[in-house]
Amino acid sequence: MRNTFREAPIRAPHAKLLSRAVRAVLIGGAAALPIQALADDAVPAAAGGDAAAAMQQLDTVSVTGSYARSLERAVDLKRSNIGFSDSIVATDVADFPDQNLAEALQRMPGVTIERNKGLGSKVSVRGLPAEFTHVSINNLSTASGSGGRDVQFDIFASDVVQNVTVQKSPTAADEEGGIAGSVYIETAKPFDYNEPKFSASAEVANNSINGKNDPKISFLASDTWGDWGGLVSFSKAKRTNRTDSNSGINFRPMGRFLEASGTRSSQAAAVLARDAGIIVNDRMDKDETNRIIFQDKVGDRIYLNEQDQWGATASLQFKPSDTFSLSFDAMFGGYDTHEDEYDAAAYSASSISTLDTIHGYDADTLSKYGMVVLRDVSYTATQHEILSKERFANTDYRQFSSKLDWSVGGWEIDALVGYSGARRDSDYANLKHVAYAPSRTRWTANGGETLASAASNGFDMYNSADQYLFEAYETEIERVKDDKYAAQLDFRKSLELAFLPALTSVKFGARYTDKSKEREFGNTKIQGPGAGSVDWVNTRTLADSNPGWISDIVPGGSYRPSNLDWQQVSNSYARRTFRYPGFETPLDDGQFYQVDEKTLALYAMADFYVDIGSVPVYANLGVRSIDTKVDSAGFHPVQNADGSSGYTPTPISSSGDYSDLLPSFNMTAEVADGLVLRAAASETLMRPSLTDIAYRRTVSWSSFRFMDGNPALKPTTARQWEIGLEKYLDNGGLLAASYFSKKIDGVVRQELTGIVPNVEKLNANGSLDGYYDFEVYQPVNADGSYKVTGVELVAQLPLSMLHPALEGWGINANYTQLDNSLTGASDLDIPTPPEGLAEKAYNFTLYYENDRFDARVSYNYKDKYVEYIHLNMYPVYRDAYGQTDASIGFRLNDTWKLSLDAINVFDEETSGYTIDKSFPTQYEFSGRRVTLGIRADF
Missing domain, CATH: 2.170.130.10 (TonB-dependent receptor, plug domain)
Known part of the structure; x- marks a missing residue:
């Protein structure tokens, strides 16, 4: 080569x-x-x-x-x-x-x-x-x-x-x-x-x-002519992946039944007392009812995801000398996805159901939180759903930048102007057929299952197409514009000062950024063959819509998590049938919001060098000043002034600003030959999501709550430091260890900030479900702070250092271990680490190569972490996951190379659970992926 x-x-x-x-x-x-x-x-x-x-x-x-x-x-x-x-x-x-x-x-x-x-x-x-x-x-x-x-x-x-x-x-x-x-x-x-x-x-x-x-195909071409040069690259790939998942198995607090009107509440209380010995003192006391848990829903799902991805870069560069360079760079990309989701689900907490019989309950596993979990229950009127969901999402990405690098008069000047933008349009549809009947739902070792109830009128939910009635064909569209502009100017001067020889250079500069996000949204519901028609509701059955067995509709055969097959309407049929001529999903003006963020940052820093004995020490000291202004505009629903039911979107806007100083220190010293000591300390921040800042209100009808944005959010900040030793070996190997600590303040989390009384809630068929008090949750900067400490280890070793017979063999491994203070994000005070934080992660690669052949196998592991806090009470974990990937390459000559690669060699499944592994929420298979490729370098 x-x-x-x-x-x-x-x-x-x-x-x-x-x-x-x-x-x-x-x-x-x-x-x-x-x-x-x-x-x-x-x-x-x-x-x-x-x-x-x-x-x-x-x-x-x-x-x-x-x-x-x-x-x-x-x-x-x-x-x-x-x-x-x-x-x-x-x-x-x-x-x-x-x-x-x-x-x-x-x-x-x-x-x-x-x-x-x-x-x-x-x-x-x-x-x-x-x-x-x-x-x-x-x-x-x-x-x-x-x-x-x-x-x-x-x-x-x-x-x-x-x-x-x-x-x-x-x-x-x-x-x-x-x-x-x-x-x-x-x-x-x-x-x-x-x-x-x-x-x-x-x-x-x-x-x-x-x-x-x-x-998948790709290429790169580059050439220079005199002081000018040009480069282009392109890549295009298609990906089709099927995922089989037993999932959606969430905790649901017993208040869903105990706060219900009519006899549903009293029956639930009586069954709890009779079958589990649980006496409810106050059915409206959420602290009591939120600790009595039943299974919300069990879903058996197959996803077929098709992706069309392309990307390209172009660069034009003018470089007349080593002291001057001017370049223009462009990057384009597109990511189009189409996903079919076919779902057979049993919704235990339906609006007309309650407890029938408790077959099994667990008062021990979560007893330290005062919680009892009903593991195996029959319900009076489970809402069985056959859902055909279809999602289209098209993302177009582009970025342009121009960069100047100039050394003149002892100064180094760097300048940058650029733009990054993305447009994302999505279209979602859900064809919903429903059958209400008694059923029995319970946890299994890996997920959950729904069985026919022993009560009268129980039925086989997977093989009864004629009992499912059409409820609605729901559609949603969303359009997002994400634009970011930036300009930066940097100056650097090397120094040789007789009165301060340790100071070797200074650098200072400024950066201005302008970021904005706009979002439009709309939805509608089809319940008949034309606009405004409800002719199909409760009259058209699943059998009327040409259902097929799921193993035939989706390529790949039988469902992997369990021995199930069920009848389903294909999305292609649903689209042809229910999107009548002239159909269009209208945009809802009340769902529009826009957020603008403008930032000016100034910085200055200095570089130092000193010899401490025989040890050369380099240090960098600096400070960054930031000043940020945020404007948020959107709509907020206000109850109709004339007393009629419903809400009127009302324009609302807000402006805010914040500023901060962020110091930094970095130091490196070679304390012995090949042994490097590093140390660093700094303060940094993470700005809140533009979506969280936006004035907006979304609703979860099943959870009886509104979710609002919060334009008053401030950044999350961290004070951090790190120290480490690195041993560089003569054969190119490395052994490194470092210890780091971060104290993080102002973490953004969802909190209850209000109650909206007497909210009208309708069933999917338009009938009145009732009037309820809805909770309002907003993202807020949480009080207090939490601390994260950790150790990071790296080993990169050619194994020939152990024996000459191992020439060509080597390992590349790293390990990270965290320890964090608990944050108590759960409203039930269940100790919960920060969402997304995994306490352990490691990667290990074993490789061999010679002039013609190379082979590698790599194992990547990520420990469990909290994906989200369900209903702000119950932490849901993504379980620990490890995956093995492998690669084999053979070089035919200096130009051509063949490769055979595999992702997820051992076909590992992904899984999750709520609080404890005995309450699984997800059991999912996405399969292995094997790739054969050829490449050339001319």
């Missing part, structure tokens, strides 16, 4: 510390783009021979065609950085079958991902929630259309991204926003190469459940 390195000497007065530093930019980090390059500006030569500037650069690595050599380069760059950081190993991206950028990052120290139906979707750093991670591409905060701060990585193809670093200890020059860490992503530039370059790849992947074959 040809290397195309562009070298320049490192001009540093203390070359010992930087002796292993390399200047590298990942320019082929795409799966199937085996490009190798090193760039002049990855560790720029500092004016006056200042090494500190080089150490502040982000770690990057180049694709070299050798996994071992790429690991060595990553080690070199980690050593040269003044702060704590880790870099993606480019060859790891190129040779593993990662489905998107999130999965490409998961083998970095301290990095884990959240999976959704077998696909990596969000990135977590050091076990902290995904929204605590700041992400930028080409130094621009990245729009995704989600409205949150966490980036949805599934919209980005890994092939068009060239350089990724996780910075864990910020300097004042880094944009604030990463309590867990900051992920910096760069795309390639033409002067990263010193000759024309073209690379291409093609692959096909197979999912083990549905048997579909999915193609």
Whole structure:
């Protein structure tokens, strides 16, 4: 394989510390783009021979065609950085079958991902929630259309991204926003190469459940002519994945029945006393009834998810000398998804049901919280549902930036202007057929199940199409615009001051950002063959809509969590039948909201070098000032003034601002040959989600509550410090250990902030269910703080150091362990860690390679974590998950390479539970994925 390195000497007065530093930019980090390059500006030569500037650069690595050599380069760059950081190993991206950028990052120290139906979707750093991670591409905060701060990585193809670093200890020059860490992503530039370059790849992947074959292609082309250069890259992939899931098994408090009108309440109380010996003292006392639990719903579901993803980059660069560079970069992408969900569910807490017989209850497992769980119950009128759901979502992404790098008169000047935007349109439909009948619902070892009740009129819910009546075909549309603009100007000056020789350079600058989000929403309900018609309600049955067996409708055969098959209406039939000519889902003006956020940040920092005895010590001190203004506008429902039922959307707006000072300190010292001591301390913040800030009100009719936005939210802040030792081995290996501590204040969580009395609630067929008091929940900055401490260990070892016979073998492993103070987010005071925080995570890769052949196997593990707090009372956990991936490659010659890869080799399932594993909520299979590919580098 040809290397195309562009070298320049490192001009540093203390070359010992930087002796292993390399200047590298990942320019082929795409799966199937085996490009190798090193760039002049990855560790720029500092004016006056200042090494500190080089150490502040982000770690990057180049694709070299050798996994071992790429690991060595990553080690070199980690050593040269003044702060704590880790870099993606480019060859790891190129040779593993990662489905998107999130999965490409998961083998970095301290990095884990959240999976959704077998696909990596969000990135977590050091076990902290995904929204605590700041992400930028080409130094621009990245729009995704989600409205949150966490980036949805599934919209980005890994092939068009060239350089990724996780910075864990910020300097004042880094944009604030990463309590867990900051992920910096760069795309390639033409002067990263010193000759024309073209690379291409093609692959096909197979999912083990549905048997579909999915193609993927990509290419990169780059050339320079005189002072100018141009580069383009492109990637396109299709993915079809089936997921089988026994899920939706939530806790429901007994107040659902005990507060009901008529005889439902008294019967529930009598059955509790008769079958479980539970005497309810006050049926309206929520603190009492919220601790008596029954099973809300059991759902057997099959998802078929089809994705069409593409991404492209373009770069035009003008570089007349090593002291001047002007570049224009563009990035485009599209992520279109179509998901069919087929659901057979039993809703125990229906509006006309109550307890019939308690067959089994558990007063022991959660007794320390004063809770009794009814494990096995028959109900009088369970709402059995056959649901055909269809989701379309189209996300278009684009980003433009222009960057100036100029060294003049002893100054280094950097300037950036850019824009990042995303548009996301979604269309959702749900065809709902319902049958009310007695049934028995209970927990199983892995989830839940519904059985025919012994009472009269019980029936087989999976094979009774003629008993299900059409209720509605519901549709929703949502349109989101996410726009972010930024401008930054930086100045750096190297110094040689006789009166203060330790001060080697100063740097200062400013950054202005303007972010906005707009959201439109609408929904409607079809109950007949035309607009306003209700002709089909309670007259049209499931059997009238041409149902088929689910094992025939969805490719892949039988349902995996259990031995079930059921009749269902295909979504293609539902769309043709129920969307009559002229149908359109109208937008609801009252659901519109817009949030604008403008930020000005100023920073200054200084670099120092001193020799303490024989130990060279580098330090960076800085402070960042931020000033933020937020404007939020939307609508709020106000009860009709004329006394009629219903609410009128009323325009509402608010403005707010906040400011802060964020100091930072980073220090590096080589205390012995190859032994580096690092220390860092800083204050940083994470801004609240734009969705949480927005004036909006959504409703959960089944939970009897409104969820409002809160424009008065302030950022979540953290004071953090870290200390670590790193041993760099002569063979390119690394052993590292660090201890970090974070004190986090102002965590955003949902809290009860009001009650809306006498809210009219209708059944799906339009009949009156009743009038209820609805709780109002809002995101608020919680009082107090919590502390997270942790240890991170890294071992990167070529095994030839143990014996010559192990030449070519090696390991790359990392481990993160957290300890956190409990936050008490549950309204029932159930001790609960922060949502999204996993206390343990580790990655282990074993590899072998020679000139022709390479093989790797990698195991990634993430400990259990709280996904959400159900009804703000019951923490729901995603169970610990480990997955094995593998890759084999064979190089035919210097140009061509074949690869065979596998994701989730052992077909691991994902699972979850509420509070205790004996109350499972999810048992899900997404299958393994095997990929055959070929790639070429010309």
